[in-house]
Amino acid sequence: MTQKYWDKLHTGKFDGDWASKPSQFAEYAVNFFPKTGKILEIGTGKGGDANFFQSLGYEVVATDFSAEALKIAKESFKDIKFVNLDTSQGLPFEDKNFDVVYSQMALHYFDRQTTAKIFKDIHRVLKSNGIFATMTNTMDDPEKEASDYVELEPDFYKNTKKDIVKRYFSIKSMQNFTKDLFEVIVIDNKGEVYYKDIKTLIRFIGKNI
Numbered sequence: 026m027t028q029k030y031w032d033k034l035h036t037g038k039f040d041g042d043w044a045s046k047p048s049q050f051a052e053y054a055v056n057f058f059p060k061t062g063k064i065l066e067i068g069t070g071k072g073g074d075a076n077f078f079q080s081l082g083y084e085v086v087a088t089d090f091s092a093e094a095l096k097i098a099k100e101s102f103k104d105i106k107f108v109n110l111d112t113s114q115g116l117p118f119e120d121k122n123f124d125v126v127y128s129q130m131a132l133h134y135f136d137r138q139t140t141a142k143i144f145k146d147i148h149r150v151l152k153s154n155g156i157f158a159t160m161t162n163t164m165d166d167p168e169k170e171a172s173d174y175v176e177l178e179p180d181f182y183k184n185t186k187k188d189i190v191k192r193y194f195s196i197k198s199m200q201n202f203t204k205d206l207f208e209v210i211v212i213d214n215k216g217e218v219y220y221k222d223i224k225t226l227i228r229f230i231g232k233n234i
Contacts, residue, residue, distance in 0.1 A: 047077035049217055050129045050228065054158040055081065057210055057230050062124025065150065067112055068131020072098030075105050078127075086123075088112070089131075113139050121152045130218060130226075133161040133192040136181055140192060140202060148206045151233040157207050158230045160216045161194045165225040169193055194227040207231030 051074040058064075061082060069075045069087035071094055079085045079102070088110040089095050095107045110117070113135055126147045135143065147157055164180065173186040181192045196212055203209070209231050216226030 046073045048074055048129050048219070050074075050158075050160045051077050051127070053228075054127065054230055057158065058083075058125050058156055063122070064125040064127055065116075065118065065123045067110075067116075067126065067128040067147075069098060069107065070094050072102045072105060072107070074127070074129060075107075076102045079105055083125075086118075112143055115142075116146045116150050118150045120149055121155075122150050123155060124152055125156045125158065126151055127157075128159045130160060130162070132159050133194060134190060135192060136190075137178060144202050144206060148233060153233060155233040156210075156230065157203075157233065160218075160229075161199070161227045162191060163214055163216075163223065163225045163227050164193045164195045164198075165214070166193055166223055196227065199227050199229050203229060203231055206234060208234055 055078065063084045064078050064086070066075050066078070066085060066087040069089045070091075072087060075085045075087035075098070086106045086108060087098070088108045089098070090109075090111055092109055095109055098105070099107050112131070132140070132143060151157060168174070169182050169191070171184075174182045174184055176182050177190065180194065180198055181190065183190045196214055199212060200209075203212075207229075209229075211228055211230040213228050214225045216228040217224040218226065
């Protein structure tokens with residue numbers, strides 16, 4: 026999956042008014058956050074959720090793989106620290122550095138080994154009792170049944186037409202990735218986003234063990 030693909034996407038499909046405002050998941054998940062603290066956002070896009078969290082008084086570090094998305098975010102929200110980052114290569118932050126790690130629709134692009142490594146890295150950078158909140162693609166999504174989708178490993182597919190890969194989570198697979206790392210607060214399939222006509226996205230909110 027190339028940065029060029031994401032740069033193009035953020036100037037096309039993701040070029041809507043909703044992209045710079047808080048997501049439904051951000052407005053839901055913040056109810057489980059500590060009242061103050063430092064948030065790491067993985068996959069900020071154009072920064073709508075990062076700006077929402079900062080407006081509530083949180084210190085925010087927001088990362089994204091797309092340089093184009095971050096360029097737009099920096100122009101819109103000048104007081105937030107934005108970092109161009111490939112999450113699969115590790116999180117370049119100290120241990121126990123954040124009160125919250127938040128990621129909306131950005132952690133479902135990796136094979137099983139890489140996904141497990143990322144979740145462990147999130148655990149590492151969270152403070153004790155810190156909160157991890159993420160929403161991901163769902164196995165209920167019909168797009169994975171399209172003829173141009175090839176299953177590479179269980180729940181992990183390649184779109185041969187676009188040359189991108191995606192993981193489709195279930196409640197069970199999310200439990201498997203988060204067990205022994207986080208105490209479950211919320212895990213369900215009731216998530217939704219503005220740009221996708223599906224309401225069974227996987228939501229997970231947990232406390233760092």
